[in-house]
Amino acid sequence: MQIPGIGLRKRIFLLFLFTFVATVVLIGRLAYIQLVRGEEYRQGALDVRVREITVEAKRGNILDREGRELAISVNADSVFAIPAQIENPEETARIVSDILELSYDYVYDRITKNLSFSWIQRKGDQAKTSQLREANLPGIYFTQESRRVYPKNELASHVLGFAGIDSQGLEGIEVVYDEQLKGEPGRIVIEFDAYGREIPQALQYYVPPTDGLTLVLTIDEVIQYVVERELDRIMVEHQAKSAMGIVMDPKTGEILAMANRPAFDPNKPLEYGPETWRNPIVSNSYAPGSIFKPITTAAAFEEGVVNANTHFWDPGNVTVLGHTIRNWNGRGLGDTTFTEAFQQSANVVFVKTGLALGIDRFYEYLEKFGFMEKTGIDLPGEGRAIYPAQDRATDLDLAVMSFGQTLAVTPLQMITAIAAIANDGYLMQPYIAKEFRDADGQVVESFEPTVKRQVVSEETAREVLHLMQLTVDEGTGARAQIEGYNVGGKTGTAEKVENGRLVEGRYMSAFMGVVPIEDPQLVVYILVDEPEGIYYGSWVAAPAAGNIMRDSLRYLGIPPSYDPNEKEVIKDREVPSIINLTVSEADRVLRNNGLRMTVIGDGERIVRQVPAAGASVASYTEVLVYTETEETLSTDRLTVPDLSGKSIREVANILGSMGLSLEPTGSGVAAEQEPKAGQKISTGGTVRVKFETPETGR
Amino acid sequence: MRRRPEGVGKRGQADITLFIVTVVLVSFGILMVYSASSVKAAVQMGDSFYYLKRQLTWAVLGFASMLFVMQVDYWHWRKLAKPLLIATMVSLVLVLLLADPVSGSRRWLGVGALSFQPSEAIKLAMVLYLAHYLASKRHRIHDFKEGMLPIVVLLGAVFGLIMLQPDLGTAVALAGTSVVLLFVAGAKKRHLAALGAVGTPLLAYLIMAEEYRRRRFFAFIWPEEDPLGAGYQIIQSLYALGSGQIFGLGLGESRQKLFYLPEQHTDFIFAVIGEEFGFIGTLTVVLLYAIFAWRGYRIAITAPDLYSSLLATGVTTMIVLQAFVNMGVVTSLLPITGIPLPFISYGGNALLFSLTGVGILLNISRFSTG
Numbered sequence A: 001m002q003i004p005g006i007g008l009r010k011r012i013f014l015l016f017l018f019t020f021v022a023t024v025v026l027i028g029r030l031a032y033i034q035l036v037r038g039e040e041y042r043q044g045a046l047d048v049r050v051r052e053i054t055v056e057a058k059r060g061n062i063l064d065r066e067g068r069e070l071a072i073s074v075n076a077d078s079v080f081a082i083p084a085q086i087e088n089p090e091e092t093a094r095i096v097s098d099i100l101e102l103s104y105d106y107v108y109d110r111i112t113k114n115l116s117f118s119w120i121q122r123k124g125d126q127a128k129t130s131q132l133r134e135a136n137l138p139g140i141y142f143t144q145e146s147r148r149v150y151p152k153n154e155l156a157s158h159v160l161g162f163a164g165i166d167s168q169g170l171e172g173i174e175v176v177y178d179e180q181l182k183g184e185p186g187r188i189v190i191e192f193d194a195y196g197r198e199i200p201q202a203l204q205y206y207v208p209p210t211d212g213l214t215l216v217l218t219i220d221e222v223i224q225y226v227v228e229r230e231l232d233r234i235m236v237e238h239q240a241k242s243a244m245g246i247v248m249d250p251k252t253g254e255i256l257a258m259a260n261r262p263a264f265d266p267n268k269p270l271e272y273g274p275e276t277w278r279n280p281i282v283s284n285s286y287a288p289g290s291i292f293k294p295i296t297t298a299a300a301f302e303e304g305v306v307n308a309n310t311h312f313w314d315p316g317n318v319t320v321l322g323h324t325i326r327n328w329n330g331r332g333l334g335d336t337t338f339t340e341a342f343q344q345s346a347n348v349v350f351v352k353t354g355l356a357l358g359i360d361r362f363y364e365y366l367e368k369f370g371f372m373e374k375t376g377i378d379l380p381g382e383g384r385a386i387y388p389a390q391d392r393a394t395d396l397d398l399a400v401m402s403f404g405q406t407l408a409v410t411p412l413q414m415i416t417a418i419a420a421i422a423n424d425g426y427l428m429q430p431y432i433a434k435e436f437r438d439a440d441g442q443v444v445e446s447f448e449p450t451v452k453r454q455v456v457s458e459e460t461a462r463e464v465l466h467l468m469q470l471t472v473d474e475g476t477g478a479r480a481q482i483e484g485y486n487v488g489g490k491t492g493t494a495e496k497v498e499n500g501r502l503v504e505g506r507y508m509s510a511f512m513g514v515v516p517i518e519d520p521q522l523v524v525y526i527l528v529d530e531p532e533g534i535y536y537g538s539w540v541a542a543p544a545a546g547n548i549m550r551d552s553l554r555y556l557g558i559p560p561s562y563d564p565n566e567k568e569v570i571k572d573r574e575v576p577s578i579i580n581l582t583v584s585e586a587d588r589v590l591r592n593n594g595l596r597m598t599v600i601g602d603g604e605r606i607v608r609q610v611p612a613a614g615a616s617v618a619s620y621t622e623v624l625v626y627t628e629t630e631e632t633l634s635t636d637r638l639t640v641p642d643l644s645g646k647s648i649r650e651v652a653n654i655l656g657s658m659g660l661s662l663e664p665t666g667s668g669v670a671a672e673q674e675p676k677a678g679q680k681i682s683t684g685g686t687v688r689v690k691f692e693t694p695e696t697g698r
Numbered sequence B: 001m002r003r004r005p006e007g008v009g010k011r012g013q014a015d016i017t018l019f020i021v022t023v024v025l026v027s028f029g030i031l032m033v034y035s036a037s038s039v040k041a042a043v044q045m046g047d048s049f050y051y052l053k054r055q056l057t058w059a060v061l062g063f064a065s066m067l068f069v070m071q072v073d074y075w076h077w078r079k080l081a082k083p084l085l086i087a088t089m090v091s092l093v094l095v096l097l098l099a100d101p102v103s104g105s106r107r108w109l110g111v112g113a114l115s116f117q118p119s120e121a122i123k124l125a126m127v128l129y130l131a132h133y134l135a136s137k138r139h140r141i142h143d144f145k146e147g148m149l150p151i152v153v154l155l156g157a158v159f160g161l162i163m164l165q166p167d168l169g170t171a172v173a174l175a176g177t178s179v180v181l182l183f184v185a186g187a188k189k190r191h192l193a194a195l196g197a198v199g200t201p202l203l204a205y206l207i208m209a210e211e212y213r214r215r216r217f218f219a220f221i222w223p224e225e226d227p228l229g230a231g232y233q234i235i236q237s238l239y240a241l242g243s244g245q246i247f248g249l250g251l252g253e254s255r256q257k258l259f260y261l262p263e264q265h266t267d268f269i270f271a272v273i274g275e276e277f278g279f280i281g282t283l284t285v286v287l288l289y290a291i292f293a294w295r296g297y298r299i300a301i302t303a304p305d306l307y308s309s310l311l312a313t314g315v316t317t318m319i320v321l322q323a324f325v326n327m328g329v330v331t332s333l334l335p336i337t338g339i340p341l342p343f344i345s346y347g348g349n350a351l352l353f354s355l356t357g358v359g360i361l362l363n364i365s366r367f368s369t370g
Helices: A006-036 A038-049 A089-100 A104-111 A126-135 A172-176 A178-182 A221-238 A289-302 A338-344 A347-357 A359-368 A395-401 A411-422 A458-474 A542-556 A583-592 A630-635 A648-657 B016-045 B050-071 B076-098 B118-136 B144-163 B168-185 B189-209 B211-221 B230-244 B269-301 B306-330 B348-365
Strands: A050-055 A069-081 A118-124 A140-149 A186-191 A204-207 A214-217 A242-248 A255-261 A311-314 A317-320 A323-326 A334-337 A426-428 A433-437 A443-446 A451-454 A488-498 A501-515 A522-529 A572-574 A596-600 A606-610 A616-618 A622-627 A637-639 A661-666 A669-674 A680-682 A686-692
Touching: A006 A038, A006 B168, A006 B230, A006 B269, A006 B306, A038 A050, A038 B230, A050 A140, A069 A126, A089 A104, A089 A118, A089 A126, A104 A118, A118 A126, A118 A140, A126 A140, A172 A178, A221 A242, A221 A255, A221 A522, A221 A542, A221 A648, A242 A411, A242 A542, A289 A338, A289 A347, A289 A359, A289 A411, A289 A458, A289 A488, A289 A501, A311 A338, A311 A347, A317 A347, A317 A395, A323 A347, A323 A395, A334 A338, A338 A347, A338 A458, A347 A359, A347 A395, A359 A395, A411 A426, A411 A458, A411 A501, A411 A522, A458 A488, A458 A501, A488 A542, A501 A542, A522 A542, A583 A596, A583 A622, A648 A661, A648 A686, B016 B050, B016 B269, B016 B348, B050 B348, B076 B118, B076 B144, B118 B144, B118 B168, B118 B306, B118 B348, B144 B168, B144 B189, B168 B189, B168 B306, B189 B211, B211 B230, B230 B269, B269 B306, B269 B348, B306 B348
Parallel strands: A596 A622, A661 A686
Antiparallel strands: A050 A186, A069 A118, A069 A140, A186 A204, A214 A433, A242 A255, A242 A522, A311 A334, A317 A323, A426 A451, A433 A443, A488 A501, A501 A522, A572 A616, A606 A622, A637 A680, A669 A686
């Protein structure tokens, strides 16, 4: 018998001990992995397996102040593939590409990608996607998203901006209030196996999205439309490079309309490009020119430096630090009052006023009127004003700034400052967003008017407004008159400044209007960049501002200031011929006809006049009178617009506002013209247009 | 048939604890094979019961074999030890010559559900033969030339045949079990040390010579270095264990088995257990193997003679060694070797021969002197 020895038993027992140790080590290790680091590993595993598919929230609508839709979201189906679930890639790609009208190769590539999730088409046509839905292809899925639609196309495009394919705000108000508009995206959480297939009965839940809030703007669609209509007209009639228009409620700072030309269609922004998306009203600064004079006036009145009746001697020019500054037409008013100088926009008087005010007080008012800060409007990319540093500013700087050159301000800053004068001296913060509403139409957030500060006293503001009214009643702003309403205004014609230098021969024409003057409801600012031909603000911008104010007042139902039958009515007057008269003779003839005169050139005899003799215009309208100098003959050259397809009436309006005469033949719509579109012609020249009756289909 | 050895008493009661532990592990294994493999089987074989059916078939065969072998008194194996070893070695050669390459390895003879895996048989055959040899040569065990050398040559030959497949896991398990048997039989420490001095560099060479083994080895040390390659298996295994935390996700709820975890129903089934039954589950399994070791070595200690003692030690070691190495790999305590978890992992031949080994153990326990 072979009884196992004691040594053998010891050694076997040793094996058991060894196993015991291994057991303890293993249990310790398991406890560490599963208990101590369990959560960490569990999370790591989840990160690998779980995928989230985002469900877009419906972007909130944007409405005008009356609830009219400016931007809406419409449902759109998006199609995606889970490539692991595609059974027959060739067949699937063929069907999908046929129905969605996409290329086969593109679809095949998308559905065979080594991804768990792959978009095929975002926000496509719903008719086609529902057709595809019926094909019931494995691995092809649909998710409802929403697509941004701007039903009014170009209207208010610079205010609205636009949203991108993922419904994210990219420009304009869409980007400023993106957070509120976009809502809270929902998500589908799906757990996938290592091959990208859904795990049945696995972690899978749906968090519904919260739709974005509805944004109500201060913009009024009707007023916005009127402004854009006028800008369009300016672009055609004056062949301008660009044009801007703003309408503000001076009592609240609400922006009622804001538009630029050229504009873009936010439904297809990529067809225009980033330069067009920019909103120069908010972002760019321009020399305001004479539009700035009410600011200088308000400061000087408030400080008691001058008053409306202060007498000045205006010889037509003034010398400051060795530089001679001239009035815009080079002519002096002689012995004059501040009131008349304001109406006639005499630079010399403003230079003297500014110098009397002094650099420190002038800058104090620059700051008070808000030119040293951003307005704080809720639009992106707001720019700042540019002006010489106060400690380095010279009297020459001051003199030139007094009539709105040397400094550059944004159009928004300018209208905000003038609105303060129209609001008894209180500077308001301009704003565009009025309120947010939830899905039930309940207001969840509302923006109230913000008073920034009182800049000047109510008396000073009233006095300046009065001067502005005189300017329209019988000064340079006559073309902005509206029957039945007292209108205040100021024209501006500024030489353009580029790279810090005046650019000769290129102008910004502007008009700032306030209405009705006894209780201002609207401030309107029109700026035209590089109009062709006659570039005076009184000529280019004032009529458009007048039309905007007239239409807006009627639309808003603001009662007239007076009964047109009781006050001296602005009558239509026929422009007499003054060709070949001397300047003084012409002045007399025009005054007798209730018209005003602006002389261009320094000759004695008049060679051309605009409007041409026989035109019908409002009282106090300026007639531009050209004296015979080489300069005027050679520099004032216009580009002839394309008139084809336009009626005789339209052609007459266009040519008349450019200071050109029409020689029509035939009837119907314009078919041929001489000179041709694009050719140059002198101011006052004649365009021969042949009209034909368009052929109608038999 | 061999006579009953002198002094060996009448057959008594078999070790009921060992029997129950084995039945519990195998039953639990069948459940886990189904849980771990059903999705994979459905995807790859079109039948979610594919692996379950096969495992069940082999379990039935295995239990039948165990119950039969329980009745075969252990001393009868001494006469069969040498023929069985030779037959198995021949089949090892055959598998190299005949079988088709399956995923780079050649392991199977025959086709379909009843294929035969010689590398599983050789583990049991080697234990049977070594116990017989060491019991016969117990007086010459200290003699290097007469006692050790033939064993070393035999071991080297079998090791080489298995490595030609190549199947490092089986080779290591076999070598480990053999060395343990030599130690228990009383081999000189000097001889064992010499064997270790030759074996360790050889093992190192085998690991370093083969690209995938080298990567697995280094991935074990720094799994984060290669998270998508060799380290991937280890990280996914830890993710599975960790996801289970204390109580697990519940039977069938493993997520990692959905193709994140490789070899989910074979070498890494312990990770699925950990994910579905948590620390409670893994602790229970570890303790079951510990109880198995305790009962197995107790049978070896109380065995009626040297041969049965060595035989019981060999069978117990073979199963316990594989179990702990497998669990060590899954918990990233050891580098990946490719050793399945005995009784639980999917694998018909392994189950059949493990249960046959348990049958032998149970028979020996019937002659316990303790």
